[in-house]
Amino acid sequence: MKTFLREVAITIILALIIFFVARASMQTYEVLMTSMEPNFYEGDRVVVNKVIYWFGEPERGDVIIFEEPNGSQEDFIKRVIGVPGDTVEVKNRAVYVNGTKLDESFIMDTPNYTLEKTQVPEGMYFVLGDNRNHSNDSHHGWFVAQDKIHGKAWLITWPPDSWGTVPDYNLGEQLVEAST
Numbered sequence: 001m002k003t004f005l006r007e008v009a010i011t012i013i014l015a016l017i018i019f020f021v022a023r024a025s026m027q028t029y030e031v032l033m034t035s036m037e038p039n040f041y042e043g044d045r046v047v048v049n050k051v052i053y054w055f056g057e058p059e060r061g062d063v064i065i066f067e068e069p070n071g072s073q074e075d076f077i078k079r080v081i082g083v084p085g086d087t088v089e090v091k092n093r094a095v096y097v098n099g100t101k102l103d104e105s106f107i108m109d110t111p112n113y114t115l116e117k118t119q120v121p122e123g124m125y126f127v128l129g130d131n132r133n134h135s136n137d138s139h140h141g142w143f144v145a146q147d148k149i150h151g152k153a154w155l156i157t158w159p160p161d162s163w164g165t166v167p168d169y170n171l172g173e174q175l176v177e178a179s180t
Contacts, residue, residue: 026050027150028157029065029075035129035136036063036077037108039167045158046077046166050151057146058083058125060097060171063153066127069142077153078137078144081171082118082126090115090139095128097171106169107132115139125149 031044040046040063048065058064062080082088082097089096093110096102104110108131120126124143129135138144153166 026154027065029077029150029153031077032074034134035131036079037131039063039106039130040077040153040156041162043159044156044162046153047155047157048151049154052152052154053146053149058149058152060086061169063166064125064127064144065150065153066144067148067150069144069148075150076127076136078127078129078135079169080125081128081138082120084120084122084124086120086126087117088115088120088126088138089117100174102171102174104169106130106167109133111139113139123147 031040111132126138128137
């Protein structure tokens with residue numbers, strides 16, 4: 001009987017450890033608006049990797065979950081376009097980072113607005129929704145502080161026909177290719 005109770009106790013302790021490690025390293029997020037269409041739709045469920053930015057920083061193209069910058073209780077989901085020190089500009093229905101026009105085949109439609117050259121401050125990120133013309137994002141004059149980022153969107157788990165990893169559009173590679 002002692003052996004059985006010890007095995008049960010060990011199993012419960014391991015289950016709790018696994019639960020708390022998973023809880024600290026991942027979270028789920030429900031997409032609430034249409035600002036990330038056509039890649040994420042309202043009602044989609046996303047698993048967020050909270051550990052990835054413990055070891056590195058967000059990169060251009062990452063889809064991040066973060067605290068809404070204007071004080072709301074809702075978290076936002078957006079794509080990182082500019083990292084600290086970058087200059088971002090929107091003109092002629094295209095986004096430019098450090099003077100290079102981005103190839104954004106993943107967006108709903110090209111932006112129908114302009115944005116003067118804006119430098120991303122240290123410790124901040126410039127984010128845009130993939131549904132450029134229907135998104136409350138950095139083109140409205142705000143940035144995302146690094147300490148407000150919860151993590152990187154990693155898996156889509158709902159609806160079942162969308163299951164899979166979040167596609168990786170490394171926008172930084174476009175800037176490297178343009179400079180060579």
